[in-house]
Amino acid sequence: MLHIFVGPTLTSEDLEQFSVIAVLHPPIRHGDLLTLPLEESDTIVILDGLYHQTTALRHKEILYVLGKGVRVIGAGSIGALRASELDGLGMIGVGDVYRAYRDGLIEGDDEVAVAHAPSGSWSALNLPLVNVRKMILSACSEGIVTTEQGTRLLEEFRSIFYPQRSAQAVTHRARQAGQSQFAAWLETKLTYDRNFCNQKRVDALEAVALAQTPHRGKVESPILRAAADRNWRTVHFREWHAHFHTSDINGKAYRSQDRLWFQQIFDPNFHAVWRDFLEFYSQYPADDSPGLPLAARLDALYGTDMADGENAGAKMVWTIFRPRIEVCSELYHKILFRHEVGDDIRTLDRYLCINQEFQRKHPRWSTEWIRRDVAARLLAELWNIEGTDIEGESRRRGFHTFNMAVKAFSRFALGYLDDVQKGSQ
Known part of the structure; x- marks a missing residue:
């Protein structure tokens, strides 16, 4: 499949001259490549992208799809710029604009930047x-x-x-x-x-023409092996990937991060889920280091036995082991979502809709601004704990800190309060 991210550089009439069937996407932005269903035989042509009004396409997103064996061609605008920076790792640059960036003849983003018409037609309002x-x-x-x-x-x-x-x-x-x-x-x-x-149009047409040539999938080479190397998958990349990762449930896409946060906040038995996840993570570490049972790992570090669920070791584990969860992993889903039921999804959907409606009516406000003391009181009531234990309970539910629990709760706070209010009537 051929995917083309295009805006003002080419018109629909320009693309009609090509016989190949392509999926046309609007100018690319941060996250688009992370949500695109791709196979090794696919080709992506990046021409136009957004960056002034939103976060621009990041280099590691391109490395991510290159590591899958997808061919990525860049030209014209942000495609030329990114190709000049990543051609040593497998991205293919096309055209005079790409070569000018590559050779250092031009440097600034404004060399290719154009403002778009607000009508949604992506018509350029200025000359690059x-x-x-x-x-x-x-x-x-x-x-x-x-x-x-x-x-x-x-x-x-x-x-x-x-x-x-x-x-x-x-x-x-x-x-x-x-x-x-x-x-x-x-x-x-x-x-x-x-x-x-x-010149941007000339280069873009050349890139689309190149994309029509056959691509047979991943080719083993030092360059593509470097692109596939997991070492570049930093904490920030994993957070981006988690932010954009979705799961299709009953024909509707839900962010995996929202589903996990809902379970962490509302599942009364999530302690056991998190403990089992830590046990699995300890025996099968994400960095491929040697695995150990959780009790043995804690004993090796601190000489603390965890056999007794009430002892110091069992209490220490929540504080000591706080891995970042890769919600994109289907293997982790089987553990973390094992208590999830249909009512959870329906409640999650309703809470998110209430949040969205609030944002629509109050665009200058954000539910993320919930006061920390208010969140602490509500969560203490929900979790049936003393307020002084709020930090420890957050960690027992897989949050690194209480502040992370507040961030998660902010996604559902309005819906939860709506339910509380209805329940009290």
Whole structure:
């Protein structure tokens, strides 16, 4: 399957010239590659991406799909930029823009950045600097300006903040700089050819053409082995992956992190689940180090026996062993979600809908702002514990700290309070 992330660089008419069947996606953003169902034989073409108004596509997301054997081609905009940074690890760069980044001829993000129309059509509202450079070179070759004049014009145009660098702004600044002939020449060129000197488009078309060539899946090489190496999967990457990982339940996607948080907060018997998870994790560590039964591991560290459930060792285990949970692991799901039932999913869905409705009505507020003391009181009541034990109970439920429990509870607090209120009526 061919996936193309495209926005203003190519139009639907541009893509109609290709016979290959492709899944078209809007400009790529952080998380898109982590949620895409992929196979080794797939190809991804990255052209356009978002970064000003949202978190940009991260390099390790590309490494993640390269490690699966997926072919990733970049050109035009953020695709060219990321390819210049990752071509040594298997990403394929295409076109003049990519080569300019690779060779250090250009560096800034604003070289390819464009503002998008708010209508959702992804129409570009400004000229990217790489295209402006091409226009100036063309003007020099036609004798409209000298090389020295072209250099000065480029500095003038570079000084315009990228969302405001429209064709009108460029020609207006050219006239202000005494280059009326260039301004008139450019207006004429763009009138008769809206793609005049559109280097991003030329490169993007080349990338899509390359993507039509066969890709037979993972090829063993030092480069792809490096991309597949687990050592680059840092804590931050695992948190991103967990944040975006979803599970399909009854035809609806739920974040695995939300499902786990719900169990940690609301399952009265989650202590046993967490203890069994720690036992499994101790015997089969994620870093492939030698496994040990949990009691033996604790004894090796502190000489503390855990045979008696009431002794110091049993109490220490919650504090000592606090692994980060990779909610993307189906193997871990079997342990962590073993108490999950249909009513849990229905309640989770209702709580999340209440949260979303609150955010829709109050966009300037966030449920994450719940006061710590309020969360402590509500959770102490829910867990039927003394408030002084809130930190320990949070750890017994798999949270590193009480603050993490508060973050999880904030996703469900409004729904929970709604249930409490209805139950008291």
